[in-house]
Amino acid sequence: MVVKINDNYLKLASSYLFVEIARREKAFQEAHPEADIIKMGIGDVTRPLSPAIIKAFNDAVIQMGEAGNFMGYGPEQGYEFLARAIINSDYEPYGVYLEPDEVFISDGSKCDTGNIQEIFGIDNKIAVTDPVYTVYVDTNVMAGRTGFMQDDGMYEGLVYLKCNAENGFVPALPEEPVDIIYLCYPNNPTGTTLTRDQLKVFVDYAKENKAIILFDAAYEAFITEDDVPHSIYEIEGAKEVAIEFRSFSKTAGFTGTRCAYTVVPKDVMGYTANGETQDLNSLWNRRQTTKFNGVSYPVQVAAAATYSEEGKKEVRENIEYYMRNAKLIRESLTDLGLEVYGGVNSPYIWVKTPNGMDSWEFFDLLLNEANVVSTPGAGFGPSGQGYLRLTSFNTYENTQEAMDRISKLDI
Numbered sequence: 001m002v003v004k005i006n007d008n009y010l011k012l013a014s015s016y017l018f019v020e021i022a023r024r025e026k027a028f029q030e031a032h033p034e035a036d037i038i039k040m041g042i043g044d045v046t047r048p049l050s051p052a053i054i055k056a057f058n059d060a061v062i063q064m065g066e067a068g069n070f071m072g073y074g075p076e077q078g079y080e081f082l083a084r085a086i087i088n089s090d091y092e093p094y095g096v097y098l099e100p101d102e103v104f105i106s107d108g109s110k111c112d113t114g115n116i117q118e119i120f121g122i123d124n125k126i127a128v129t130d131p132v133y134t135v136y137v138d139t140n141v142m143a144g145r146t147g148f149m150q151d152d153g154m155y156e157g158l159v160y161l162k163c164n165a166e167n168g169f170v171p172a173l174p175e176e177p178v179d180i181i182y183l184c185y186p187n188n189p190t191g192t193t194l195t196r197d198q199l200k201v202f203v204d205y206a207k208e209n210k211a212i213i214l215f216d217a218a219y220e221a222f223i224t225e226d227d228v229p230h231s232i233y234e235i236e237g238a239k240e241v242a243i244e245f246r247s248f249s250k251t252a253g254f255t256g257t258r259c260a261y262t263v264v265p266k267d268v269m270g271y272t273a274n275g276e277t278q279d280l281n282s283l284w285n286r287r288q289t290t291k292f293n294g295v296s297y298p299v300q301v302a303a304a305a306t307y308s309e310e311g312k313k314e315v316r317e318n319i320e321y322y323m324r325n326a327k328l329i330r331e332s333l334t335d336l337g338l339e340v341y342g343g344v345n346s347p348y349i350w351v352k353t354p355n356g357m358d359s360w361e362f363f364d365l366l367l368n369e370a371n372v373v374s375t376p377g378a379g380f381g382p383s384g385q386g387y388l389r390l391t392s393f394n395t396y397e398n399t400q401e402a403m404d405r406i407s408k409l410d411i
């Protein structure tokens with residue numbers, strides 16, 4: 001007898017992207033110790049937690065040291081005070097009504113979007129948009145829903161929905177039947193969005209085909225335009241076919257603090273092998289109560305503080321700070337004659353590489369000539385080739401400096 005591993009892990013293509021970015025950045029810095037590199041590739045926020053959040057966080061930490069007030073294990077699904085605050089502030093203003101037990105609080109959308117596939121059968125056909133937040137793909141590879149990566153950069157068995165300038169970054173419906181569709185809007189990495197009508201096409205498809213949409217709205221807080229839905233549940237019928245993921249990470253600076261939530265309406269159904277309906281809310285509840293023990297109390301109190309009057313104002317100010325950077329990036333690069341997408345409802349700016357350069361060539365040009373680190377689009381999937389991602393999460397001063405340097409380049 002020998003211990004057998006999950007062979008599916010060996011199908012994973014190495015996470016070449018961020019390792020290679022770091023390698024090239026390090027090599028450049030060693031060769032040019034004087035160079036002041038500006039990181040515009042980072043997906044992490046830089047603004048600290050705001051005062052109202054810190055005060056609530058701190059008070060809750062103090063409470064944890066007080067006999068009688070100390071909080072032990074909480075509900076695995078999260079405290080009701082936070083679920084109610086989420087529903088009141090994130091959904092009801094958009095005409096979406098949820099019950100607290102349809103909201104599952106967690107320590108991140110990465111784990112939730114990665115773990116959700118566990119409640120679905122192994123033989124479901126999965127569709128992802130291309131380019132894509134790679135967690136959706138890799139977790140399905142690990143679970144055994146795919147074959148190996150092919151020469152075209154796509155995993156065998158997965159359906160890729162192309163998003164590029166030619167189709168306005170609006171994915172077409174899958175040409176072959178699929179059971180589960182991952183959508184992320186506002187999108188990482190392209191920064192683009194779908195209108196209500198465009199999203200409705202997918203909801204209608206899911207209803208007609210008894211499919212499920214896994215809707216990642218981690219960047220919802222960055223939406224500025226009216227025709228962009230904040231939640232998939234704004235679309236009629238979506239409560240029967242969609243699970244939605246939200247995170248406090250980019251919204252309120254919780255990348256290091258960790259808090260997110262997943263909405264699984266009680267009406268959203270899957271099917272048993274016998275074709276009987278089964279609600280997904282109870283399956284996710286079972287999954288979470290078995291494998292997860294809840295987010296720490298002070299973190300949930302801090303998350304709830306993002307919905308206080310002060311908290312909302314401060315959160316908005318931070319988002320506006322990043323969006324000012326996004327506008328600067330968009331305008332500077334557009335003035336240079338580059339084709340630029342995103343950055344209006346999203347902290348990400350997706351740039352078409354000039355002069356037929358591939359993603360890595362443009363990355364190298366920006367690193368070598370402007371000392372700016374970006375993220376090559378090819379790392380997010382085959383349709384990302386020929387694009388590059390910049391983020392607005394740096395300081396305004398660094399963003400300005402980076403744009404000044406890029407503007408001086410001959411491109």
Ligand code: PLP
Pocket residue numbers: 043107108109110111113133184188216218246247248249255259260
């Ligand atoms: N979903 C998308 C699309 C993301 O880009 C990210 C983080 O970069 C996450 C989820 C992860 O969020 P969290 O910090 O809540 O795990």
